[in-house]
Amino acid sequence: MVDASVFIVSAAIIILGALGVILSKNPVRAALSLVASFFGVAVLFVLQEAHFLSLVQVVVYGGAIVVLFLFVIMLLGVDKAENLRIEPLVGQRYAGVLAGVGFCAIICAGLFLSGPGGEDGAVALTGTPTQEQARIIDATTPDINQLATDLFGRNVLAFEATALLLTIATVGAVVLVKNQKKPVPASVAAHSAADSENSSENTELDAENEVDE
Amino acid sequence: MGDPYLSDGVDLGDVLLAAGKAVFAFTVLLVAVMLMVWFERKVVSRLQNRIGPNIAGPFGLFQTLADGIKLFFKEDVIPTKADRFVFQLAPYLSLIPAFLTFTIVPLAGDFSPGGSEGRVVIFGRETFMQVADVPVGILLFLAMSSLAVYGVMLAGWASGSKYPLLGSVRASAQAISYEAALGLSLASVLLLSGSLSTNAIVQVQAGEGFLGVVPNWNVIVSGFVPFIVFLIAGTAELNRPPFDFVEAEQEIVGGYHTEYSSIRFSLFFLAEFMNVVTLSAIMVTLFFGGPAGPAFGLLPGWVWGFIWFFSKLIVFLFLFVWFRAALPRLRYDQLMDLGWKVLIPLSLVWLLILAGIRLAQPDENGVSLLQVSDNPTINTAYFLGAALSVFALGALLLMVASKNARDDRLKSMGLKAVAIESAEVN
Numbered sequence: 025m026v027d028a029s030v031f032i033v034s035a036a037i038i039i040l041g042a043l044g045v046i047l048s049k050n051p052v053r054a055a056l057s058l059v060a061s062f063f064g065v066a067v068l069f070v071l072q073e074a075h076f077l078s079l080v081q082v083v084v085y086g087g088a089i090v091v092l093f094l095f096v097i098m099l100l101g102v103d104k105a106e107n108l109r110i111e112p113l114v115g116q117r118y119a120g121v122l123a124g125v126g127f128c129a130i131i132c133a134g135l136f137l138s139g140p141g142g143e144d145g146a147v148a149l150t151g152t153p154t155q156e157q158a159r160i161i162d163a164t165t166p167d168i169n170q171l172a173t174d175l176f177g178r179n180v181l182a183f184e185a186t187a188l189l190l191t192i193a194t195v196g197a198v199v200l201v202k203n204q205k206k207p208v209p210a211s212v213a214a215h216s217a218a219d220s221e222n223s224s225e226n227t228e229l230d231a232e233n234e235v236d237e
Numbered sequence: 238m239g240d241p242y243l244s245d246g247v248d249l250g251d252v253l254l255a256a257g258k259a260v261f262a263f264t265v266l267l268v269a270v271m272l273m274v275w276f277e278r279k280v281v282s283r284l285q286n287r288i289g290p291n292i293a294g295p296f297g298l299f300q301t302l303a304d305g306i307k308l309f310f311k312e313d314v315i316p317t318k319a320d321r322f323v324f325q326l327a328p329y330l331s332l333i334p335a336f337l338t339f340t341i342v343p344l345a346g347d348f349s350p351g352g353s354e355g356r357v358v359i360f361g362r363e364t365f366m367q368v369a370d371v372p373v374g375i376l377l378f379l380a381m382s383s384l385a386v387y388g389v390m391l392a393g394w395a396s397g398s399k400y401p402l403l404g405s406v407r408a409s410a411q412a413i414s415y416e417a418a419l420g421l422s423l424a425s426v427l428l429l430s431g432s433l434s435t436n437a438i439v440q441v442q443a444g445e446g447f448l449g450v451v452p453n454w455n456v457i458v459s460g461f462v463p464f465i466v467f468l469i470a471g472t473a474e475l476n477r478p479p480f481d482f483v484e485a486e487q488e489i490v491g492g493y494h495t496e497y498s499s500i501r502f503s504l505f506f507l508a509e510f511m512n513v514v515t516l517s518a519i520m521v522t523l524f525f526g527g528p529a530g531p532a533f534g535l536l537p538g539w540v541w542g543f544i545w546f547f548s549k550l551i552v553f554l555f556l557f558v559w560f561r562a563a564l565p566r567l568r569y570d571q572l573m574d575l576g577w578k579v580l581i582p583l584s585l586v587w588l589l590i591l592a593g594i595r596l597a598q599p600d601e602n603g604v605s606l607l608q609v610s611d612n613p614t615i616n617t618a619y620f621l622g623a624a625l626s627v628f629a630l631g632a633l634l635l636m637v638a639s640k641n642a643r644d645d646r647l648k649s650m651g652l653k654a655v656a657i658e659s660a661e662v663n
Contacts, residue, residue, distance in 0.1 A: 050320075052320075052323070052391075052394055053320075053323070056323070056391070059387070075371065075372050075373045076373050076376070076433075079373050079376040079377060079379075079380050080376070082380040082383070082384070083376065083379050083380045083383050086380075086383070086384065087380065087383025087384055087386075087416070088383060088413065088416065091383070091386055091387070091390070091409050091412065091413060092409075092413065094390055094394075094409060095406065095409040095410065095413070098390075098394055098402060098405065098406050098409070099406055166372060168373070168433070202645075
C-alpha cells in the first residue's frame with residue numbers, strides 16, 4: 025500500500041519531469057525538469073532499499089551533472105529558443121525515434137515475459153543469477169557493501185576500463201583546445217588563455233566524475 | 238543500524254515522534270540562526286572597534302527579530318524581465334537543503350563510556366537525539382550541499398539581469414570546484430569510522446583515545462589535514478568570506494540576490510545563516526566527536542551531550558565570524574588555483590595515505606588485509622612508503638604540468654619576451 029503510493033507519486037514526477045525536459049522551450053527549465061526526474065528515480069531507489077545508490081543519484085546526476093549543464097547554458101548564453109528545423113546530423117530524428125521505440129519494446133518484452141509477480145521478468149532480462157551473485161545479493165548486507173563487492177571485485181576490469189575511457193575523453197578535449205594554433209592579437213590571446221584555463225577545469229571535473237562513478 | 242524506534246514496525250506513535258523531532262530540530266535551528274545573526278553582527282562590530290546592535294532588547298538580542306519583521310512588511314518586487322516561476326521558487330530551493338542537512342546531526346545523547354550509546358527514551362520509545370539516522374547519513378550532507386547551489390544559481394539566472402547572472406555563474410563554478418575537495422576529505426573520515434551513519438561516526442569518536450587522555454576525535458586520528466581541507470572547502474561551499482564571490486558587493490553589487498526584496502530576500506539570508514550553523518554542526522559531528530564527552534553527573538547524561546555539542550558548535554560559529562572580519566576576499570583565479578591545485582590533490586593523497594595505513598594495520602586477529610612482512614611496523618612502513626612515493630610522483634607531475642601551462646600561457650600572450658628582457662636587465 026505504502027510502496028504502491030510512493031511508486032505512483034514518484035513515477036508521476038519522473039514522467040512529468042521527462043515531459044518537461046523535451047517540451048520546455050527554455051533550456052534552463054528543461055534542465056530543472058531533468059532534476060525533478062532524477063529525484064523521482066532517487067526515491068524509487070530508496071523504495072528498493074538501495075539507499076547509497078539513491079543518494080549517489082542525487083549527488084552525481086541531480087547535483088554535479090545538471091549544475092554543469094546549467095553552468096554551460098548560462099556561460100554560453102544559449103538560454104533562448106532554438107531553431108528546431110536545423111538537423112546537425114542527417115537522419116538523427118528517425119534514428120532517435122527508432123531507438124526510442126526499440127528501447128520501449130525491450131522494456132515491454134520484459135514486462136510481458138514476467139507476467140504477474142515480476143520475478144521471472146527480471147530473470148528473463150538479466151539471466152539467472154550465478155551462485156556468486158546470489159551470495160553478494162543478500163538482503164542483510166547494506167547495499168553499499170554489495171555494490172563495492174560487485175564493482176571492485178567481479179567487475180573491476182570494466183570499472184578500470186571506464187575510468188580509462190573517461191580519462192582519454194578528457195585528454196582528447198584538452199588536446200582539441202590546445203591545438204588551435206593560429207596567430208592571435210594580444211587582446212584576444214588573453215581571452216583564449218582564460219578559455220584554456222576553463223578547459224583544464226573541465227578536465228579535472230571529468231576526473232571528479234570518474235571518481236564519483 | 239538505524240534509529241531503534243523504527244526497528245519494530247511503524248505505528249502512529251512513531252510517526253508522531255518523528256514529526257515532533259522534526260519540529261523540534263527546526264525550532265532549534267531557527268533560534269540558533271537568529272542568535273547567530275546577532276552573534277555575527279556583535280562580534281564583527283567588536284572586531285572592527287564598533288558597538289553593533291544594542292537598542293532592540295537586552296544587548297540588542299532582538300535586532301534580528303526586528304529586521305525580520307521589517308522585511309516581511311516590505312514590498313515584494315519581481316523584475317519585469319524575471320522568469321517568474323523560477324524567481325519565486327529559488328529561495329525555497331536554497332532554504333530546504335539547509336534544513337534537511339541538519340536532520341542528520343546528533344544534537345545530544347550520552348555517548349560516554351558505559352552510557353546509553355546516544356539513546357534516550359522519549360514517550361516510552363527509545364531513540365537517538367537526531368531527526369533521522371539514515372543508513373547513508375553523511376552522504377545526505379553531500380547531496381544537500383550539491384543541491385543548495387541550485388537556489389543561488391537559479392535566483393541569479395531568473396532575475397533576468399546582469400550582475401545576478403554573473404553571481405550565479407560564479408556560484409556554480411565555485412560549488413563544482415570545491416565539492417570534490419569536500420567529498421574527498423569526508424572520505425578520509427569515513428575510512429576511519431567504517432560507517433556512513435552519523436550516529437556511528439560519533440560512537441567511534443567517543444571511544445578511548447591515545448593514552449586515554451587525548452580524545453579519539455577524527456580531527457586527531459585522521460591527522461588534521463582532512464579537517465583543514467574540509468574547513469576551507471566548507472567555507473567556500475557556504476560562500477562565506479574569504480570566498481564570497483557569489484555576492485561580492487564591490488564587484489557584482491549583491492550577486493545572485495540583487496533583485497530580491499522583502500520576504501524572498503530574507504529567505505536567502507536565513508538559508509545562508511542556516512548553512513553556517515549546519516556546516517559547523519556537521520564539522521563538530523565529523524571531526525570533533527559531536528555530543529560525545531564525559532558526563533559529570535548532576536544532570537542526566539544526554540544533557541551533557543547537548544552541552545558538549547553546543548560548546549563545540551560555538552567555537553566554529555565564532556571561527557566563521559572571525560574569518561569574515563579578518564580575511565580579505567581572494568582573487569578569482571586564486572580561488573580556482575586553491576581548489577583544483579592544492580585542496581583536491583592534497584585530500585586525494587591524504588586519503589591514499591590513510592588507506593595505506595589502514596591496509597597495513599593488523600586487525601584483532603593480528604592479520605592485516607595486505608601483508609608484506611610479518612612485522613607490523615615494517616608492514617605499515619611499506620604501505621606508507623608506497624603512498625608517499627605516489628604522492629611525490631603526483632606532486633612532481635602536477636608541478637611540471639602547471640609550469641608548462643604557465644609558460645604556454647605567457648608565450649601565447651607574448652609576455653615571454655618581456656620576461657627575457659627583464660632577465661637581461663638584471
